[in-house]
Amino acid sequence: MRTSEHNVARSEGKTVERILQLFDAMGLRSTRQRRLIADRLAALAASGADFTAQDLWHELQEIDPHLGRATVYRAVDVLLNEGFLDRIPFADGSHRYRTCGGAHHHHVTCVQCQRVVEVNACLPPELLATISAKTDFAIEGHSLELFGRCAACRASAITAPTTM
Amino acid sequence: MRTSEHNVARSEGKTVERILQLFDAMGLRSTRQRRLIADRLAALAASGADFTAQDLWHELQEIDPHLGRATVYRAVDVLLNEGFLDRIPFADGSHRYRTCGGAHHHHVTCVQCQRVVEVNACLPPELLATISAKTDFAIEGHSLELFGRCAACRASAITAPTTM
DNA sequence: GAATATATGATACGATGTCTCAAAAGCGTT
DNA sequence: AACGCTTTTGAGACATCGTATCATATATTC
Numbered sequence: 001m002r003t004s005e006h007n008v009a010r011s012e013g014k015t016v017e018r019i020l021q022l023f024d025a026m027g028l029r030s031t032r033q034r035r036l037i038a039d040r041l042a043a044l045a046a047s048g049a050d051f052t053a054q055d056l057w058h059e060l061q062e063i064d065p066h067l068g069r070a071t072v073y074r075a076v077d078v079l080l081n082e083g084f085l086d087r088i089p090f091a092d093g094s095h096r097y098r099t100c101g102g103a104h105h106h107h108v109t110c111v112q113c114q115r116v117v118e119v120n121a122c123l124p125p126e127l128l129a130t131i132s133a134k135t136d137f138a139i140e141g142h143s144l145e146l147f148g149r150c151a152a153c154r155a156s157a158i159t160a161p162t163t164m
Numbered sequence: 165m166r167t168s169e170h171n172v173a174r175s176e177g178k179t180v181e182r183i184l185q186l187f188d189a190m191g192l193r194s195t196r197q198r199r200l201i202a203d204r205l206a207a208l209a210a211s212g213a214d215f216t217a218q219d220l221w222h223e224l225q226e227i228d229p230h231l232g233r234a235t236v237y238r239a240v241d242v243l244l245n246e247g248f249l250d251r252i253p254f255a256d257g258s259h260r261y262r263t264c265g266g267a268h269h270h271h272v273t274c275v276q277c278q279r280v281v282e283v284n285a286c287l288p289p290e291l292l293a294t295i296s297a298k299t300d301f302a303i304e305g306h307s308l309e310l311f312g313r314c315a316a317c318r319a320s321a322i323t324a325p326t327t328m
Numbered sequence: 329g330a331a332t333a334t335a336t337g338a339t340a341c342g343a344t345g346t347c348t349c350a351a352a353a354g355c356g357t358t
Numbered sequence: 359a360a361c362g363c364t365t366t367t368g369a370g371a372c373a374t375c376g377t378a379t380c381a382t383a384t385a386t387t388c
Contacts, residue, residue: 028334028335029333029334029335029384029385029386030385030386031334031335031336031384031385032384033335033336033337034335052375053375053376054374054375054376066336066337066338067336067337068336068337068338069337069338069376070336070337070338070376070377070378071335071336071337073375073376073377074335074336087255087257089253089257089307091251091307093251093253093257093259093344093345094374094375095257108295108299108301108303110301111304117299117301119295119298119299120298121291121294121295121298123287123291123308124288124291127285127287127288130285131272131283131285131310132312134283134284134285135272135281135283135314136314136315137272137274137281137310137312137313137314137315138312138313138318139272139310139311139312140275140311140312140313141310141311141312142308142309142310142311143253143255143307143308143309143311144287144306144307144308144309145306145307145308146295146301146303146305146306147303147304147305147306147307148296148301148302148303148304148305149301149302149304150299150300150301151300151301154302192365192366193353193354193355193364193365193366194354195353195354195365195366195367196353197366197367197368198366216344217344217345218343218344218345230367230368230369231367231368232367232368232369233345233368233369234345234346234347234367234368234369235366235367235368237344237345237346238366238367257375257376258343258344
């Protein structure tokens with residue numbers, strides 16, 4: 001237990017540093033607010049949780065009540081453009097953010113518990129070739145979101161099925 | 165010309181009827197407003213254009229200045245749930261609507277002219293099986309958006325390249 | 329530590345969509 | 359075609375999410 005907690009703390013520390021380096025690389029200054037945001041994002045990265053920009057702001061406001069909304073949104077925007085964060089769109093038009101490795105990947109979202117898991121599998125090149133041929137588009141990118149039910153939710157549905 | 169115009173008009177008429185039947189099937193009444201909306205959507209379906217709910221409202225307001233925003237949004241919502249409309253999400257979090265056949269398909273959007281084209285190709289079952297195995301999710305659905313540049317935009321870029 | 333450029337935060341603004349509820353309109357019945 | 363019941367509408371308030379503005383505060387450079 002000790003070791004694992006220690007490792008988490010260390011990995012968070014590294015993540016904080018990585019985020020601050022991203023800001024630095026963009027020529028942005030190291031401010032108290034950005035360090036605060038980096039801290040929180042590192043914790044979220046460690047737990048793999050996803051969040052909305054609003055969520056993040058509210059959480060940080062508990063630490064610093066005067067932290068401005070625009071400051072948080074601006075930071076999220078920078079990190080999204082840098083590829084540190086992923087935006088996950090939902091069917092209702094809303095979207096959440098998630099820290100990610102930066103490598104190309106997709107997401108599976110559990111329709112029951114909303115848990116998001118990364119998937120490394122990607123579209124086969126043949127499919128892209130077919131689409132390109134059919135439409136005469138030069139395909140430059142894609143966005144794939146998968147929906148389903150995770151193992152835990154499938155299990156709980158069996159033990160506690162809906163009565164209707 | 166005559167014949168083609170006539171055919172377009174006829175196909176729009178059919179589409180109008182189909183939309184009104186969808187309302188009817190939901191147990192919703194046939195109102196002047198809904199008929200107005202059906203007319204406009206049929207025209208949009210014929211031209212294959214995509215639109216925002218706001219767009220649609222403004223266009224219809226020119227015909228009936230008192231038409232309520234909520235009325236249009238409600239109708240769009242119904243038709244979306246019925247599968248007559250598709251919601252196409254964009255990277256910036258916005259989304260547009262598009263009439264579609266109802267059969268499963270995806271979209272390719274031109275990153276330059278924003279034109280949207282339907283694609284009938286879909287994910288190979290092997291990919292879904294792989295993802296299911298890797299994540300232990302029961303995959304129930306997916307959303308795939310493709311981005312690229314259409315033939316026309318590629319051609320115009322060659323004759324008029326960006327100077328930077 | 330002074331100069332200077334950037335970042336912040338309060339607030340206004342804008343876009344998009346939902347909710348409310350009195351009034352209007354549809355529809356089945358008579 | 360008038361009645362009565364139910365749904366629908368429309369106007370605007372409200373909610374949410376994000377962006378723009380700009381005086382002030384803060385980093386960074388010298």
